[in-house]
Amino acid sequence: MSKLKEKITGILTDALKECGYPEKEIFLDKPKEDRFGDISSNVAMLLAKELKSAPGKIAAEIISKIPAGNPLISGVEIAGAGFINFFINDSYYKNEIKNILTEGDNYGKSDINKGLTANLEWVSANPTGPLHTGHGRQLCLGKAVANLLEWTGYKVTREYYYNDAGNQMNNLALSVKARYMQIFDKDFPFPEDGYAGDYVKEIAGKIYKEHGDSLKAGDDLDLFRKEGEEFTFKLIKKTLDRLDIHHDIFFNETSLYENSEIRKTLEEFKSKDLSYEKDGAVWLRMDENQGFQKDKVIVKNNGEPTYRLPDIAYHIDKIKRGYDLIIDIFGSDHGDTYKEVLYGVKALGYDADKIKVIIHQMVTFKIGNESFKMSKRSDNVYYLDELIEDIGADAMQFFYVMRGANTHLDFDISLAKDRSEKNPVYYLQYAHARICGILRNAAEVFPGFSLTDHNNPVTELISTPEEMRLIKVLSEFPDEVINSSETFEPHKIITYLNSVAENFHRFYHNNRVIDEQNKNLSMCRLYICLAVKHVLRNGFDLIGISAPEKM
RNA sequence: GCGCCCGUAGCUCAAUCGGAUAGAGCAACAGCCUUCUAAGCUGUAGGUUACUGGUUCGAUUCCAGUCGGGCGUACCA
Known part of the structure; x- marks a missing residue:
């Protein structure tokens, strides 16, 4: 507040x-x-x-x-x-200009969560292929949420969890092996639900280059799995780098086997009679009163755990690490399963209250009048790198974040790609570029002028309705950050920035900033421009879009 | 069938604990560039907030039901 x-x-x-x-x-x-x-x-x-x-x-x-x-x-x-x-009183808002200028890049930050730690786990795509547009919403959402948490004082750990022990990695290994075999025999059968992307061929080619045909005979998939994981992770991290997303921890499922946490968790379920064996599998008793319809398998009859068991062990691990806030971001396709995981965590007596789950709805893409969903069908994957090349990283992040996570998002590629006034990103960026232009011009009109007197900016001449409206909007920024952070809703920042830009453009049209005949008034308005620039930039930083000096 | 989510202007979406006349952008229409970037500004039009009932001084918001859409309902993750 x-x-x-x-x-x-x-x-x-x-x-x-x-x-x-x-x-x-x-x-x-x-x-x-x-x-x-x-x-x-x-x-x-x-x-x-x-x-x-x-x-x-x-x-x-x-x-x-x-x-x-x-x-x-x-x-x-x-x-x-x-x-x-x-x-x-107007003087309150005029004084706020001073705060904006002195705090600069830090304006909007608060310490209401000072001393608290938060863990945000997101992306968490298994390394079976490059990131695609289905991952995009989560990527951009998580990036912004992490920033928001930091801005309110949390020390944030950014974490990426991946299952490197399950079926999916096995499937990748089989796919790579098949492409490798096809180098020698183009009729070698490809797995029906294998990964059909071209990168699999690249991995196979790399293996062939290094090992020749020496792996043809064996049944061992380990090398194919390992090479596949390494290669795809490189692709994933490259995309994350492009978006300036950097995780502090990459947590892999295997480590939970190596330190026996999965075994211990399973034993705990057994000893508390929360699980039982049936048909050769181990089942977790689910509580009907909590809305669960039936019991769930945690160990398959072949002895391998389903994803639930390691997921439960993983969340217990995060709780034990002592964070004050633990956030997971999932798509709505995981809407039911996370509840099972939390149920398991609670059943073992751990405090799951500090775990918050952000669920986002699916994205429908639109090009012109044609709509399509990110298909799991492997021949129809729209990779994130392609989207970045098509519309640019700024527009992409803006579009993914601009709506509430819980609404079904229609992503209009044509609109995002449009380099015209139709594109809502430019409305914001243009306001920033315009200010930069004004500041450049001011330097020519008033040689040697400076706006460095942050403790005593000229604000007493602020009087027009547009000026007052604008500085009132600016002063709301810190509250907007806190509000967005508490509700994990970065789209509110975009809604807010839009009102900043709107009020700036209106101010610009009705209040000439540079007036050679009236240097005092010019300075006053230049200080307002500078304050707007700070707020826009800080807001852009939160979302992850750039602040162009020229457009 | 059951569970979760969603339904607001022609389209995409906002609306801060339940608050005052439900707001933006796009599309449409009408204006504004010898003056700091027209990627902008001004104006007009556009609504029974899916529907029906309930709670309340007050409901887009909460509750029940109906209809429509998304996701799930695996010994995949």
Whole structure:
């Protein structure tokens, strides 16, 4: 909560006490219309029922107890059904310009979670092939969420978990082996559900180059698996690098076998009678009362665990590492399975409350009027690298993040690719480029001028409605960051940045910045421009898009 | 069938604990470039928030049901 809101909350709390009203948590809203002030509270309406009195009357009582003469507040009014509306003095917002300029790249950061640690696990694609557009939403979402958490003070560990022991890697090994065999015999059968991408041929070619035909006879798949994993991981990491995503920990499933954690977890289930054997497999008892329909297999009848068991062991490991917050990001296709994993974790007595799961819905792509989904069919994969080349990394990240994770996203490739005013990314970036242009021009008109006096910027001349509106919007940035961070919803930042750009463009059209005849006013507006530039850049950084100096 | 998610303007989507006249962009229409980037600005039009009921001073938001869409419902992950 911003200092402004803290103060208003304090004032209201005190007034409630003065009135002898019961304590109420104060929620402050930003009214939609200027005439309702800058901050409003509905506390009188909330009290109305308890006190069996009219909200308007209660509001009047509260206002009468608010001490007059607070320099922050220029007015308090009752409106509508009993809202208490606060009008904030312009000087507060003018002063906020100073804060933006002095804090610069740090404006918007807060320390409300200082000293806390968070672990964000995402991407976590198994190394069976390059990242594709189906992974894109999660990639960009996670990147932004990690940034948001850091901006509110968390120490964030970025983690990538992958199953290198299961079926999928086996399948990759078989696919590579088949391509290798096809070098000698082009009719050698390819596995029906094998990975058909060209990279598999590349891996096979590499193996052939290094080992010739010496692997033709053997049945051993280890080398094919190992080469396949290494090669595809290189591709994956290259794509992540392009997007400036860097994980601190790559956690592989195998390590949980090596340190016996999986065995221990299984024994714990058995000893607590949470599992039983049937048909040669080990089943986890699921609680019907928690909405589970049937028991789930955790060890197959061939002795191999299903993904659930290592996943449970993995989450227990993360809990044991002591993070204050643990976040997983999954697509909606995992919507049910994560619940099973958390159930297992809880059943063994671990505190799963600190685990938060972000589920995002699937993405439909659209080119022109044609829609298509990322198909699992291997001949129809749209790789992320291709998308980056088609539309650019900025537009891609913007489009993946711009909507709430829980809505089905329609990704309009034609629109994202469009290098015209239709493309919403440019609306934001253009505002930044425009400011840079103004600053360049200012340097020519006012040789030797500087905007370095951050502690005392010229703000007393701020007066026009566009200027006031703009600086009010700017001052909301820290709250927006906190709000997005707490709800893990980076799209709110984009919505917010849009309003910054909108208000800047309007300001630009109605308030000429550089005026040779009036240097004081010019300086004042240049400082506003600089403040807008900082907020835009900081917001862009959170989302991961660049801030162009020219367009 | 069952479970989870979604349904808001022609299209894609916002809407902060349940709050005031539900907002943007695109598309449509009408304007604005001898002045700091027109990738911009201004205006018009566009809505029974899928439907029906309930709770509430107040519902896009909460509850129940109906309809429609997505995902899952594996000894895949």
